[in-house]
Amino acid sequence: MTAPVRTETTGMPMRPGAGILGIVGGWVFAAVVLTLFRIWSGGLDWNGSSADWKAALGLTGGDFLLVSLAGAVLGLLLTIAGRDAFRRHGLLRALAMIGVGYAVGAALTMLVRTAFGLVPYSDGPVIVFGIVTAYAFYIAGMGGWQSWFWYAKGDPTPEHEDHSNHGARRGWRDYFIFNTDHKVIGLQYLVAVFFFMLVGGAMAEAVRAELANPELQFFADGSQYNQAMSLHGVIMLFLFIIPVFAGLANYVIPIMLGAPDMAYPRLNALSFWTFVFGGCVFLASIPIGTFEAGWTNYATLSSSGGPAEVGLGQLMWLMGIQLVGASSIMTAINFIVTIVAMRAPGMTMWRMPLFVWGNLTQALLITFGTPFVAGSQFMVLFDLVMGTNFFNSMLGGDPISYQHIFWFYSHPAVYIMILPGFGLITDVITTHARKPAFGYRALAISTIGIGFLGFTVWAHHMFTSGMAPWLRLPMMILTMLIAVPTGIKVLGWTATLWKAKIHMTVPMLWALGFLFTFTCGGLTGVMLAAVPFDIHVQDTYFVVAHFHYVLFGGSVMTVFAGIYHWFPKMTGRMFDPGLGKLHFWLMFIGSNVTFFPMHWLGTLGMPRRIADYQELAANYPSVHGWNAVITIGALMQGLGFVVFLYNMSTSWRRGPLAGNNPWRSHTLEWQVTSPPPLFNFHGTPVVVGAPYDYGLPGAKHALLHGEPGYDEALAEALKRRPAAPAPAAH
């Protein structure tokens, strides 16, 4: 066996295929655009007849000419433009492959259906299988299956650390290929999620525009409102908050641990590109009418024909969530293995920065929890497409069981969305307040405690659902008990500030703001756990206020703290602190103006997820005024976000050089250059002490290869953990 080890970028040359691919892709693209346009403009009503299908492929009359022409032109253009690009794995080839994959999946499904004597075209099966094959082809186009394919064949595959071809610093192009460098993937995630947040934020502004005044003005009907509201929730949760931590952690955690990369770099890249595809499936549903059932997607609203027939957008949600969920699980497994097995010598569990602890717990929650949400959405899919009766009460199904399965994931999910933030904020506070974390071990253990308790309280979202009444007592007590480990964290952060030397840097501002808003959200959480009170405010704006205080005031504030904290590390440049502060104040004031009055509206009787409140405002006039105030707050936040994007994009290119350790932090990621070298370290570092020993003269967290005392420290560390995998020196 002396076959040469292949390198991954060359791939299979596709010179003769490129033209054909271009024409087929062009045809499919033109046909899809035409069809989408028709559906959107109401000219085509999908009911699955073969005539519809012909029209969709552009096979009827004038369409044939139009689509052929467009296909030929686009094919030609793609062939010319992509001659090189198609030969190489990458985004362009992947895009064409999406069209081909969808066509293949749809054709196969229709063939099978014909063989069984069914109408060839039916929305459900064709779209579902089309998306599955489109995904597989797209990853193939990116080159994602390649080395696994070689491995299966028995061919030699490149060493997993060897992504020299992938992280080759060819500039911006690095970010559009199947790159396995964790730092590139981290940035890919961050840019992608802020793009999604822009979309989700636009939806929020649309929702607020509608609610600024009673009656319908902005949207045509309740259905449109529900679409914007659902999309806002889904994007913010699944395409922003959860993956943004994957991005930050991807960049920072391997360096914090003293590792050259994640444990499974190829899996890491696969997770990212899967996430992007899943997100785009959500977005692709916008022109054909998105899902309308809210992010909770309760059966039977999502699963029944019902009086208002479920739209195609619902299928997109059901497929998108599977892909995004799979990506989330892959990332989580990668983090668990990395944190358990890739720590540098001397990095004991009790020396890990708290961001690592938070991420480890989060990853465990994801691996245990996410299969449940996947399962619940599969059941909805089967009810719709295959006619099963999981939730169809007429034939013995049980709609409440949906809620149990869904919340068994989705309550832990709220901790998935905040635990990394809890850890991150500790890193920020200790560094910028120049003081050790107060009660480091208590902070770490309470993270695990929250994660564990998080699995025992799901039914607190169901106090009014009509579930078994006895469940309410244990769920209430357990939910309230989560406040205890959460309180430990709050104690840790406040006590860390005591007798500290606080520097009011931009990341620190976000961290301090977080303490106010998260405390508020945590307290309303305890209020909500009191069943009699929750029965009154469940499904009202009080709940909306609560979870925005924990999600925005909690998670998002930590995200911005983290972005500003690590921006100099990632880019090597410093952001503009003035603009950073402006961003903070706009968002901090804006979010409180937005979310605080929501408490009052909720207790007063304003249900959530409504497009109009004129009856309520007629009875309680202040409802209108407060809603107008809330919309002003939302505009302030939007403005803040624009300032943020401007600051990031300009400082990235033109900001002053930041140096390696502008915050004088002790943790490992600050001991290397900014941005860090390709494999993070030149030689394995060795960890010799606690991560936050500020105030202790001469204290060190870690020694880099070659620093005085390194050899002795390494020998000492290896005595304690001889099996530590020493990362290759470069």
Next chain:
Amino acid sequence: MKGQWGKLAGYIVGTGAVATAITLLPARIGIDGNGWLPDLISSEGGAIDDLFWGLTIMSLVIFAIVCGIVVYSMVHFRAAPGDLGDGEHIHGNAKMEVAWIVIPSIIVLVIGVLSYVVLQDNEVGLYDKAAAKKPGAAEMVVDVRGFSFGWAFRYETKEGEPLSGDEDAVPSSELVLPVDKVVRFNVLSCSGKEHLGRIQEQVSRELAAGDEADEFAEIEPGICEREWDLTTDEDQKAAEEDATRTYEALMKRQDGKQINDEEQAVLDEQPRFHGDQQFIDVNHAFWVPEARLKIDAISGLRTYVQWEPNHVTGPDDNYQVVCAELCGTGHNGMRTDMCVVDQETFDWWAKLDEEARRDATCTNLRLLTCLGGDVDDRDDAIADVAKLSKEDPDAACDAVKEKI
């Protein structure tokens, strides 16, 4: 050192004062008089409101302590410009951490127990059949049907006998309740067409089974079909025919036979997704904010809630039954009027037929209270009020007293 703690206490009090002021803002600016909460018309709501205010005060105190310390630190532990030194090397304090575990645990357990007591008091005999005779248990029953997008109410005695004495009485679309009686609401989400769905399913299963049709046991009718069926015999016949036609067209195509336009039309009418689900309704939630209690209306699964209205609603009390669970396009409009009347008026109202009930809407019943308790002939009075409110939708008590 002493001065430091005194100052810290000052910060905590100050933070608490600011937080309290902001929290109570709506009571001042809100003009609605109630501040946070809507009017209260149920006996159960009192304890819930007390619980709410208790929790709010507790939250304000904790917020003041935590954030007071943060504000104090922000002011007093700022690094001077250019100071590159570190803070004090304090790692933790075991005593403080233990206290921070024990005290909150006690607080939440107390809240938990108090909440549970309130819950128990509000649900006497609701789930516990043995307590059904105790004081505080339900004295009458209202069957509530939520559907997309509206409500229907049927009145029964505790034993399930119709109050009007008529089994087939048409349900009311507004909620009228007698004052000072504990009412149990049996809540259900039904489209009213479940029967058709079952017939269709049954027919197509039997057709598919052919000669072995006997092997298919009858599909059991669900609770919606038994209690809220709205279909007529014609509907049923149409559904059976529809199912047969669809099935036959499907079979013909499957066998490769030519199908005619009519059959094509039948097939084209098939719903986009699997057919048998279009007959059930989605979840709603039955909520009167002024009563403070709500329960979901689940598709085909009965749920319960009970409360005692304790105020007769006057002409300005425009309370409504609100749907609190997202149910689709018409969710925000899924509201209907509710009112509370005295016992005699209720007894009179409950016996009205559909025709007579048209005048006795909640709007008019509320206006009727202007005349005081002693109305001799309610039929006449309500007709007068109805005429008045039709002429002047904003009619107030003065107008009623003057004209009638």
